[in-house]
Amino acid sequence: MIKNVIFDIGNVLAKFRWQKLFKELGFEGEVFDHVADATVRGPWWPEYDRSRMSDEEIWQCCCALAPEYSAQIMAVFENVENICEEYDYARSWIYSLKAAGYRIYLLSNYGRTSFEKARQKFSFMDLADGQVISYEVEEIKPDRAIFEALEKKYGILPEESVFLDDTMKNVKAAKSYGYHAIFFENQALAAKKLEGMGVFALPVSEDDDRKFMKEALKQAKKAAALGEVPIGCVIVKDGDIIARGYNQRNKKHSTLGHGEISAIGKASKALIDWRLTDCTLYVTLEPCSMCAGAMIQARLGRAVIGAMNPKAGCAGSVMNMLQMDGFNHKVHVTRGILKEQCSDLLTGFFTSLREGRQAGQGQRSGGDPHKTGRPVR
Numbered sequence: 402m403i404k405n406v407i408f409d410i411g412n413v414l415a416k417f418r419w420q421k422l423f424k425e426l427g428f429e430g431e432v433f434d435h436v437a438d439a440t441v442r443g444p445w446w447p448e449y450d451r452s453r454m455s456d457e458e459i460w461q462c463c464c465a466l467a468p469e470y471s472a473q474i475m476a477v478f479e480n481v482e483n484i485c486e487e488y489d490y491a492r493s494w495i496y497s498l499k500a501a502g503y504r505i506y507l508l509s510n511y512g513r514t515s516f517e518k519a520r521q522k523f524s525f526m527d528l529a530d531g532q533v534i535s536y537e538v539e540e541i542k543p544d545r546a547i548f549e550a551l552e553k554k555y556g557i558l559p560e561e562s563v564f565l566d567d568t569m570k571n572v573k574a575a576k577s578y579g580y581h582a583i584f585f586e587n588q589a590l591a592a593k594k595l596e597g598m599g600v601f602a603l604p605v606s607e608d609d610d611r612k613f614m615k616e617a618l619k620q621a622k623k624a625a626a627l628g629e630v631p632i633g634c635v636i637v638k639d640g641d642i643i644a645r646g647y648n649q650r651n652k653k654h655s656t657l658g659h660g661e662i663s664a665i666g667k668a669s670k671a672l673i674d675w676r677l678t679d680c681t682l683y684v685t686l687e688p689c690s691m692c693a694g695a696m697i698q699a700r701l702g703r704a705v706i707g708a709m710n711p712k713a714g715c716a717g718s719v720m721n722m723l724q725m726d727g728f729n730h731k732v733h734v735t736r737g738i739l740k741e742q743c744s745d746l747l748t749g750f751f752t753s754l755r756e757g758r759q760a761g762q763g764q765r766s767g768g769d770p771h772k773t774g775r776p777v778r
């Protein structure tokens with residue numbers, strides 16, 4: 402079974418648009434060809450990616466190929482961050498593959514300076530679970546060594562991974578190393594080929610996920626207004642919110658007062674069905690064992706989580722109950738949506754609680770620790 406999707410960057414996630422850059426720099430006719438032959442089409446470009454030589458040494462080697470065009474050659478290196486331009490689909494494609502549970506890695510030939518500049522412009526970097534870029538390991542595709550570096554760094558097994566690249570020799574090499582591999586021509590075709598291997602992206606939108614997490618945050622604020630730990634939740638079906646909930650454990654004097662439990666109950670009532678298979682639950686904090694258990698019992702389709710909860714979370718922190726082998730149901734999980742807002746709300750709540758407690762202690766001697774102690778979910 403395929404668990405990992407490994408992307409080349411150039412001409413897969415970002416267009417390698419060197420011809421456009423050359424035109425932007427005003428190169429035409431003979432100049433265009435001479436500069437191309439000394440740089441992107443020349444023998445030193447792979448060495449630039451391999452980065453065993455310093456940039457200065459490579460620049461000198463390139464200029465030596467066409468000394469009369471040294472100024473133009475250097476202009477290419479000075480503007481190297483514009484040599485690739487991200488495709489519109491890159492982020493949303495990776496996002497929807499991740500939502501389906503695939504781990505995403507980048508394996509690309511890139512020189513140090515060009516990648517360090519380019520990565521600032523790529524919107525998808527934060528979605529990748531990991532990367533090996535040629536300059537980091539001083540090895541380039543299609544050599545076995547760079548694939549091995551990725552395998553070692555992340556414990557990846559080739560047979561559980563599919564590799565996408567626009568260069569046939571890299572694709573052939575990956576297959577010979579035991580990977581599933583796709584020769585990338587365009588995104589639509591590649592998505593189809595992935596589906597042929599059983600790799601289906603989830604049809605989700607990051608904008609929608611943010612929109613509904615904001616609704617969950619509104620619920621969390623209701624909890625805060627009651628002096629409860631601010632955790633909120635909404636459940637969405639076919640683009641509509643069908644249930645809302647927030648933490649009311651103290652108000653209800655009940656362990657069962659978590660927002661997710663309340664929302665799951667309301668959603669089942671609304672649908673007149675205990676099964677929530679086609680629903681997505683948005684929650685501002687990673688669910689506890691009780692709520693994760695309820696999600697499995699409800700056959701929930703998908704959970705979208707804001708902040709993680711290292712001490713009690715059961716969607717990847719303490720354990721990943723939602724996706725555990727052995728249970729009869731697994732929930733698709735997306736993590737980290739509006740995580741700063743979600744965790745800021747909690748931090749702000751506990752800070753004001755502490756400050757209130759300190760002020761209270763100033764007036765009274767001591768206090769009831771059961772009433773003033775930090776709530777722990």
Ligand SMILES: [Zn+2]
Pocket residue numbers: 659661688689690691692693
């Ligand atoms: Zn809970």
